[in-house]
Amino acid sequence: MRALVIDDSRATRAILSRILQQVGFATFDVADGQLALTWLADNGPVDLALVDWNMPILDGLSFIKIVRANPAYADMRLLMVTTESDIERMIMALEAGADEYAMKPFTASVIREKVDILGIKLPDTPVAGGVV
Amino acid sequence: MTATEAQRGDLTPTDLVYLRELIRERSAIVIDESKGYLLESRLAPVARRNGHNSLTELVARLRLDHTGPLHDLVVDAMTTNETSFFRDIHPWTVLEQTWLPELIQKRSAQRTLTFWNAACSSGQEPYSLAMLLRDRFPQIVDTWNVRIIATDLSAEMLGRSAAGRYTQLEVNRGLPAPLLVKHFKRDGQYWQINDNLRGMVEFRALNLVGQWPFIPQVDVLFMRNVLIYFDLPTKQEILNKLRGVLRPDGYLMLGTAETTLNVDERFERVAVDRATAYRPR
Structure with a gap:
């Protein structure tokens, strides 16, 4: 299982990556939506993308819309992880195609439970991940 | 020192x-x-x-x-326990897809379903059940006599449960985002569950160890992550009393680390996928 963590905060990327690695994902991370699109074009779809909302160059909502318009990425599960906590924002993200939404600040349990909700079947043994 | x-x-x-x-x-x-x-x-x-x-x-x-x-x-x-909405997810999935449809078929003549959340803590479990019933079985909720009884020993927890107000961290945990936007309103830094769901749950004080007030016959009994706190004789006493209120074809839902095995052999284990429940033999 591969996960792409997209967030402009290096610290947040590191924390999210570690949580995902602990449950068995190989993780990769990039700092904005445009870099994420380039990464996907080069490396192919991932099983799960964690997407921040507010990022430079290409924000998370625009990234989600572009991914959802591309049939090659139809199976990718998209979890928005953001400080945005208005219901209207949440609805916008879900309507744009986010599968789930977690508000910052989060704990490891929050992220693990969201992965469970998304129904991603993980291998029993954790897999070491790489960082881009 | x-x-x-x-x-x-x-x-x-x-x-x-x-x-x-x-x-x-x-x-x-x-x-x-x-x-x-x-x-x-x-x-x-x-x-x-x-x-x-x-x-x-x-x-x-x-x-x-x-x-x-x-x-x-x-x-x-x-006595306050950690809890979350749809805790452990798998029992909820099997309840929705297998156990509830089966019970609904069996109860089609009486048109009555009763649920008991024993030790409801801050209320996430009874409200998870209310959301599941409201969203997946709306006709049953609207036309049958559906009761969700939620009890706890702690007056503070009962007050919190009945208020239905949760912090951002609490609604972040286990609650699918589409359900959050559908069933909650933002109120400052809190999230308030909608009144139609609050109205589905009856909250009562009950000490599992003391004398129980009247509890009607129950179809699904949630007692998740409760027995672990008790010693063996107390577990046996509670399970014994519980057999008196659980219907013979009803389900007892325990926590993932709990079992009736070696505690009370008059229950049988029912496992579907990654979920387990217990029924009276």
Whole structure:
């Protein structure tokens, strides 16, 4: 299982990556939506993308819309992880195609439970991940 | 004195025994000696809020008055469990896809379904059930007699449950985002569950160890992550009483680390996918 963590905060990327690695994902991370699109074009779809909302160059909502318009990425599960906590924002993200939404600040349990909700079947043994 | 002893607020072994006995007497919950840290971490805020400078002072005050409200606060603090919406997810999926459809078919003549959340803590479990029923079985909710009874020992927890107000961290946990936007309203830094769901749940005080008030015959009984707190004779006593209210073809839902095996052999295990429930034999 591969996960792409997209967030402009290096610290947040590191924390999210570690949580995902602990449950068995190989993780990769990039700092904005445009870099994420380039990464996907080069490396192919991932099983799960964690997407921040507010990022430079290409924000998370625009990234989600572009991914959802591309049939090659139809199976990718998209979890928005953001400080945005208005219901209207949440609805916008879900309507744009986010599968789930977690508000910052989060704990490891929050992220693990969201992965469970998304129904991603993980291998029993954790897999070491790489960082881009 | 070691650093650890200093952090414990100089609770003496006698104080620890007193607190463990008090909690066992009032709730039947056994805090074994290795859980001393739990007493300290949960009771330090109670001591502070009630104007005591240390846990020793708190215990001295408790000893003066055997039935005061401070005793309730101590028992409350020690019996509050971690919980989340749709905790462990798998039992909820199987309940929705297998066990509830089966019960609905069996009850089609009576058109009655009764659920009991025993030890509902801050209410996430009964509200998860209310959401599941409202969203997946709306016709049943609207046309049958559907009751969700939620009980807890703690008055503070019952108050919190009935209010249906949750922090951002609480709604972040286990609750699918589409359900959050559908069933909650933002109220400042809190999230308020909608009244139509609040109205589906009846909250009552009940001590699992004491005399039970009248509980109607139950189709699905949630007692998740409760038995782990009790010693074996108390577990057996609770399971025995519970057989009196659970319908013969009803389901008992326990926590993932709990079982009736070697506790009460008059239950049989029913496993579907990654979920387990128990039924009377």
